[in-house]
Amino acid sequence: MTLTPAVVVIGGGQAGLSLASCLRQRRIEPLVLERHRIAHAWQHQRWDSFCLVTPNWQCRLPGFPYDGDDPHGFMGREAIVAYLQRFAERAAVPVREGVSVERLQSSGDGYRLLTSAGVIEAEQVVIATGAYHRPRRHPLAERLPATVLQLDARDYRRPDQLPVGPVLVVGSGQSGCQIAEDLALAGRRVHLSVGSAPRSPRRYRGRDVVEWLERMGVYDTPIDAHEDPRAVRHKTNHYLTGRDGGREIDLRQRAREGMVLHGRLEGISPTGLSFAANLAANLEAADAVYRRIRGSIDAWIADQGLAAPIDPPYEPCWSPPPDGSGSRLELAEEPLAAVIWCTGYRADFSWVEVPVFDGGGEPVHQRGVTQAPGLYFIGLPWLHTWGSGRFCGVGGDADHLAQVIQRRQLRRDGSQETLECTALLGS
Known part of the structure; x- marks a missing residue:
C-alpha cells in the first residue's frame, strides 16, 4: 500500500512525539512510525532500578509538564514510560506502532520510505530515532x-x-x-x-x-x-x-x-x-x-x-x-x-540513502535542518543545546522544526500571503 502523507516522523520516543504534537498545534497531521511501541527504549533497554538523573520538574514536553506529585524526585523506568504514554494520549498523536522503516530515499521533490507495511511517499520527513543504535x-x-x-x-x-x-x-x-x-x-x-x-x-x-x-x-x-x-x-x-x-x-x-x-x-x-x-x-x-x-x-x-x-x-x-x-x-x-x-553506542543511519552525512556517518545539520530540502533530525545529543537530548529541551527543538516544516509546506502550497501572516503572528 502506498500512502502520501505530507509529513512523516520516524520514531515514537519523546522527540518524535514532541514534534508531532507541535505540528498538530499548527494543524499539520503527521504520520508517526514506530518500529516497536511508544517508549520502547525506556521500557526494554533500561535496567530495573533505572531512574532519571535530572529532577522530575525538568520534564516538560510540549504542553505537558511533569504531572506527578514529586517534582523534586526522579522518575523510575515505569513512571517514565507512563509519562510518555500519557503525553501521546493528551496530544492525540497518531502513531503506527510495529512499522519499521527499512530504507529512506529521495523521490522527486519529496521522499520514499520503504517500510515493513509498504511504500510511503512523503513531502517532508523527520528522523527521530536518536543516535544510540549499536553498542x-x-x-x-x-x-x-x-x-x-x-x-x-x-x-x-x-x-x-x-x-x-x-x-x-x-x-x-x-x-x-x-x-x-x-x-x-x-x-x-x-x-x-x-x-x-x-x-x-x-x-x-x-x-x-x-x-x-x-x-x-x-x-x-x-x-x-x-x-x-x-x-x-x-x-x-x-x-x-x-x-x-x-x-x-x-x-x-x-x-x-x-x-x-x-x-x-x-x-x-x-x-x-x-x-x-x-x-x-x-x-x-x-x-x-x-x-x-x-x-x-x-x-x-x-x-x-x-x-x-x-x-x-x-x-x-x-x-x-x-x-x-x-x-x-x-x-x-x-x-x-x-x-x-558500558562503552557507549554508535549511530547507524545506513538505511538513509540521502547524502546528508559527514565522513563519520553523522548527520550534518543546523538545529536539525539538513541540506536536503524537507529532511530533518530531532532528538540527537546537542542538536542545538545541552538540553536537546533531554526532556527539558526537546520541546524547544520540536517547536523550531515545526515552524520550519510549516513554512516549507506553505511555500509548496503557494500560500505566500498566509505564510507572511503566520510569520507576523509569531506562529
Missing part, C-alpha cells in the same frame, strides 16, 4: 572465554540476572557507574574499568545542581557558542544518580567499600584482562570537573548577590596507589561471571 565493545571482546557472559548496558536488568561470581563493568559514564553501584548494593563483587567520564555534584549550596545550572542558562546555551562544537557533541555525560532520592556517585567511596577500580581497559586475552596505568589520573580528572561545577555555581551566586548556605570544600576519601604499571585481572585467580559493556 560499542572493546575490539578484542571475542577473546574472552565463552564461560564469561557478555552483556551490553541496554541488556542488563538486575543483579540476579547474572551468574554467580565477580562482574566486570567496563566504562564509567552514567550507565557504567549506576550499573556498578546496582551490583555492589546487591552484594556482588564488582570490578569497574574507569575511563575519562566526568562527575557532578548532586546537591550544592542548598539546591540540586540541576536547578543551579538551569538558572545559569547552561542547558539553553547553543552549541555554536562553544569553541569546538564537534568535540562537545562527543563528550560523555557527568555521572551521578537519581537513585535513593538523588545523590552523588563517588567511586572513591565505593572503592573503600570494596569495589575494585581499574584504569581504562587495554587488552584482553583468554587468560586475563589488562588495564592502563591511569586510574589515579582519571579519578582526579573527574574530581576536577566536580570542583569546576561547584566553582561556577559559587561565581554565579556571588555575581547575582544571592544568599545561599556554604558547603565545605570537597576532599577525596580514598586514593589509589600512584599510577605505575597498571593492573591486571587474572581469570584463573578470579574467574569472571560476566562483563557488562
Whole structure:
C-alpha cells in the first residue's frame, strides 16, 4: 500500500512525539512510525532500578509538564514510560506502532520510505530515532572465554540476572557507574574499568545542581557558542544518580567499600584482562570537573548577590596507589561471571540513502535542518543545546522544526500571503 502523507516522523520516543504534537498545534497531521511501541527504549533497554538523573520538574514536553506529585524526585523506568504514554494520549498523536522503516530515499521533490507495511511517499520527513543504535565493545571482546557472559548496558536488568561470581563493568559514564553501584548494593563483587567520564555534584549550596545550572542558562546555551562544537557533541555525560532520592556517585567511596577500580581497559586475552596505568589520573580528572561545577555555581551566586548556605570544600576519601604499571585481572585467580559493556553506542543511519552525512556517518545539520530540502533530525545529543537530548529541551527543538516544516509546506502550497501572516503572528 502506498500512502502520501505530507509529513512523516520516524520514531515514537519523546522527540518524535514532541514534534508531532507541535505540528498538530499548527494543524499539520503527521504520520508517526514506530518500529516497536511508544517508549520502547525506556521500557526494554533500561535496567530495573533505572531512574532519571535530572529532577522530575525538568520534564516538560510540549504542553505537558511533569504531572506527578514529586517534582523534586526522579522518575523510575515505569513512571517514565507512563509519562510518555500519557503525553501521546493528551496530544492525540497518531502513531503506527510495529512499522519499521527499512530504507529512506529521495523521490522527486519529496521522499520514499520503504517500510515493513509498504511504500510511503512523503513531502517532508523527520528522523527521530536518536543516535544510540549499536553498542560499542572493546575490539578484542571475542577473546574472552565463552564461560564469561557478555552483556551490553541496554541488556542488563538486575543483579540476579547474572551468574554467580565477580562482574566486570567496563566504562564509567552514567550507565557504567549506576550499573556498578546496582551490583555492589546487591552484594556482588564488582570490578569497574574507569575511563575519562566526568562527575557532578548532586546537591550544592542548598539546591540540586540541576536547578543551579538551569538558572545559569547552561542547558539553553547553543552549541555554536562553544569553541569546538564537534568535540562537545562527543563528550560523555557527568555521572551521578537519581537513585535513593538523588545523590552523588563517588567511586572513591565505593572503592573503600570494596569495589575494585581499574584504569581504562587495554587488552584482553583468554587468560586475563589488562588495564592502563591511569586510574589515579582519571579519578582526579573527574574530581576536577566536580570542583569546576561547584566553582561556577559559587561565581554565579556571588555575581547575582544571592544568599545561599556554604558547603565545605570537597576532599577525596580514598586514593589509589600512584599510577605505575597498571593492573591486571587474572581469570584463573578470579574467574569472571560476566562483563557488562558500558562503552557507549554508535549511530547507524545506513538505511538513509540521502547524502546528508559527514565522513563519520553523522548527520550534518543546523538545529536539525539538513541540506536536503524537507529532511530533518530531532532528538540527537546537542542538536542545538545541552538540553536537546533531554526532556527539558526537546520541546524547544520540536517547536523550531515545526515552524520550519510549516513554512516549507506553505511555500509548496503557494500560500505566500498566509505564510507572511503566520510569520507576523509569531506562529
